[in-house]
Amino acid sequence: MNILQFNVRLAEGGAAGVALDLHQRALQQGLASHFVYGYGKGGKESVSHQNYPQVIKHTPRMTAMANIALFRLFNRDLFGNFNELYRSITRTSGPVVLHFHVLHSYWLNLNSVVRFCEKVKNHKPDITLVWTLHDHWSVTGRCAFTDGCEGWKTGCQKCPTLNNYPPVKIDRAHQLVAGKRQLFREMLALGCQFISPSQHVADAFNSLYGPGRCRIINNGIDMATEAILADLPPVRETQGKPKIAVVAHDLRYDGKTNQQLVREMMALGDKIELHTFGKFSPFTAGNVVNHGFETDKRKLMSALNQMDALVFSSGVDNYPLILCEALSIGVPVIATHSDAAREVLQKSGGKTVSEEEVLQLVQLSKPEIAQAIFGTTLAEFSQRSRAAYSGQQMLEEYVNVYQNL
Structure with a gap:
């Protein structure tokens, strides 16, 4: 089994901690594992990059900078994909697990991620897709954290705050939410197993995408x-x-x-x-x-x-x-x-x-x-x-x- 963990950051934030710990524990137990991260501070290589084996910085600095600049107007990441990983993944012998964590935060274009998963699954059927939901991004038009807002239940009609992370200058959540949710349905159709450490995040996901679509595995402390x-x-x-x-x-x-x-x-x-x-x-x-x-x-x-x-x-x-x-x-x-x-x-x-x-x-x-x-x-x-x-x-x-x- 070959495992690739994907997260926007290598060693900053709770999601990174979970992904990195899974990566290190897998290596410790003799499993083949790599950690693919988007970028470090300022779009550069993470300051922790040399501290961990088998880690890959994925995103060019200019891609991250462009996404940061344009997100405030478009409410989504316009650039970023996994296309350069296609050849190495499809040529790997034996089963491959692609385990996604936080893919937003100025890293990847969601539609490009789904198209990539579609392509690699067609080429290599023994690829397993797993996605751990560390926040509410999968159910909202834009926000990662609802901060008490339940507007996602009615299609994000009018955002009560433009400052909720990731912040914007123009609210386009209502225009984007249906298309975004369709992309998550396409991931489900590809056999992706969604997981959350949180019961309330899983409940929110299942209320939109169907009972039992997201299961729960609680976070644990790292090595x-x-x-x-x-x-x-x-x-x-x-x-x-x-x-x-x-x-x-x-x-x-x-x-x-x-x-x-x-x-x-x-x-x-x-x-x-x-x-x-x-x-x-x-x-x-x-x-x-x-x-x-x-x-x-x-x-x-x-x-x-x-x-x-x-x-x-x-x-x-x-x-x-x-x-x-x-x-x-x-x-x-x-x-x-x-x-x-x-x-x-x-x-x-x-x-x-x-x-x-x-x-x-x-x-x-x-x-x-x-x-x-x-x-x-x-x-x-x-x-x-x-x-x-x-x-x-x-x-x-x-x-x-x-x-x-």
Whole structure:
């Protein structure tokens, strides 16, 4: 079996983390695997390119730049295809799995992707198509994240915001949505198996394309994190005031970090110590420690290991790996109500809470937070969570899909 993982980025973002982990685990188990990514920062080669074996940068910088420039007017990526991979894929001996992840974000023209899949399937029938949906892009006219909008259910009549990712200057979602959905139906007709880590994303997809069309395989923590976990000493109880973490790539983005909630936590003063991890923190106060964006996973996990809890208030994530990682090292997560947080926390017996409850919970000790959210002792919660988010189980479920299609 030869596996190709496809994702717009190599090592940035949750989808990249899942695709890269599947690639590395497959190589570790002796399977032939390659990782094809679109581009790195600024359309260049990823800064992580040399860190991983069998990875291929796919898109010329000018293609990515053209898509970025024109997307704001056209609401879709006009350029980008897999045509140069046709010969190597069709000449590969034995079964080939093409496993797609995030193909949008200024990388590929969707129609060109479907035509390519049609062509390679006709030439080589033992090609298997798999597509993991890490967001809602497959059901909307344009957006990757619905951010509470349900306009996709009625054909994206009028977009309530032009700023939702990917942002535009002119709203063409209503004109594009029918054609886009037809392309996904054509992928289904080619035998593509759609998968999502999120129940709510799968439900949205199945409501449009038919029951059971998208199945669920939950994300698991990656190999690097598992190695870090093995070395981290469990911190049962910290000293002094509660240390509360807030983690996001860009801390200014209200969709990922509820700005008002963080400011209300800051207003608790010396009752808590607030630690932020991410770029562009707008939060400054005597009880705030801004660590910046930590690219070293070991350093981030070591820092989180010292926390009493992580507060998660994103309204746009679908199956956030940071929650799996924090829970796996025994850090309780205090999450506001969202489908994504509810789904992740339920795996280790936890629950989401209101914003008012967050402000009460962050003042408690680590064992008290574990008891309140997970209904058990800190030790039992830690043990339960360590087992709940296994990356090896994720690989086994995907390989089972590859083999059965």
